[in-house]
Amino acid sequence: MNQQELQSLRALIASHKRWDFLFGVLGVLALMLGVMTFVALFADMTINGIGRINIDFLTSFPSRRAANAGILSAWVGSVLVMLVTACAAVPLGVAAGVYLEEYAPKNWFTDIIEINVTNLAGVPSIIYGLLALGLFVYTFGLGQSILTAGLTLALLILPVVIVATREAIRAIPQIIREGAYACGATTWQVVSDHIVPYSSAGILTGVIIGMARAIGETAPIITVGALTFIAFLPPAPFTGDPSAGLFDWLFAPFTVMPIQMFNWTSRPERAFLDNAAAAGFILVLMTLTMNGLAIWLRYRLRKNIKW
């Protein structure tokens, strides 16, 4: 190759590399657009709300006076509703996912179920709210309660849990399954000794991501009848007179963080908007904590899984 050919080759490579550079810049811009939007939003909320965040804000009930108002009933409501959601969605979702992967025969019937599960993830959340209003509130008579809200959100995140479970199970190499079956294990022994333990990191991640979505849901919770102003907590077990039962709190009226925020943003006074920003800051913090927990748990659990 002579000097001139070498020169033109280098020029060609340089012109090809311009596309690498161009796409790199575009990619960073696209990434920034998403990240910066969130950062700007979060920063704005922090600036407006930070002045309101103190212990009193967390331990006070809502009030007509913005300066005295707090989010006690909202965050307690959110935590309790999430507890119900997790208790309902995890066993149902994991069982469904395990069944579809390890037990179900492959035929047209299970194909239809699979398509349905995937589609459920795309159903608007307000539809779940209407379903829950009809089913849980009116048909089952569970009332406009923490139980109803928790079950509604459980339905909402069930597809997420099922899909996460199935994907985690599919990541287990077939040769591990065969090794277990070759030891004389039944399908149930393979599932309980191997499949579920080895996929627990992926399942947990899916559950927490689902929960992080559920904690910010407003529409279905309003539909089933959460209160917008509530100045008492659900009864703790074995307190009050007459003494509350172990599960009485499940049937108590409630509110949740996004509804509290929604309520405050609709007020004309500037001070309530600051309250809303402060509540939003705490809600985002709760979500980020859950996501962080998911990452940490995944790391912890995967450390002991090597194929």
Added chain:
Amino acid sequence: MIAHAEHDVAEVVPPLKAEARNLSFHYGSFQALKNINMPVYERKVTSLIGPSGCGKSTYLRCFNRMHDLYPGNRYDGTIEFHPDRTDLLSKAVDPIEVRMRISMVFQKPNPFPKSIYENVAYGLRVRGESARSVIDDKVEAALKGAALWGEVKDRLKELGANLSGGQQQRLCIARALATDPELLLFDEPTSALDPIATANIEELISELKERVTILIVTHNMQQAARISDYTAYMYLGEMIEFGVTDQIFIKPRRKETEDYITGRFG
């Protein structure tokens, strides 16, 4: 009959452990095994050789009903298992029962992502054994049987996956041995290992035949010649020739076997 070809060689025929009769196997509409007849003799090593795709692994996996795990598979014929003459392929026989009597070691080491101890103990746990002292003893015996005890006795709590490839394969052999199987199946157990680990496994197999019948698939003819008492040559789903290993390698009866052995084909 192919099955009795070794009668020509002046040798006492050992007792039978299993015998395949008119065994055919279909994956859906594809016939992978065609009318196979072959004995497996007790406490002997029997090798299955043949080019890729000849059906030797498929044949091996009939013995522990591994094909039952997947839909659309069909067995025809019988594999009679001695001394009780149970037909391993019969629909009336639970594949779980078959797998409890017959252990398997796979091509790629597949330890569970559990501790070394739990890997070996798994077969016992599946059988409902819960007495710690019994499990301890059997785990130790199995690891000794797999020539791994000396290397792992101080690290039984560590993950099986932390061992080297050859050690992992011996761990899988220990897992298979822990339940005192009557027949041990090996599916190309050294194909993923380096030469030293391969030599260790081969030596181990020669020791193991004192206590257990062994059926091994290998694509390495030298390995078959080194470790096995009997050898079967398969091609395109058919059993071409079965006989004493020396006879197969020194004076094969069939032209196809000779071509494969001498490297003119395959």
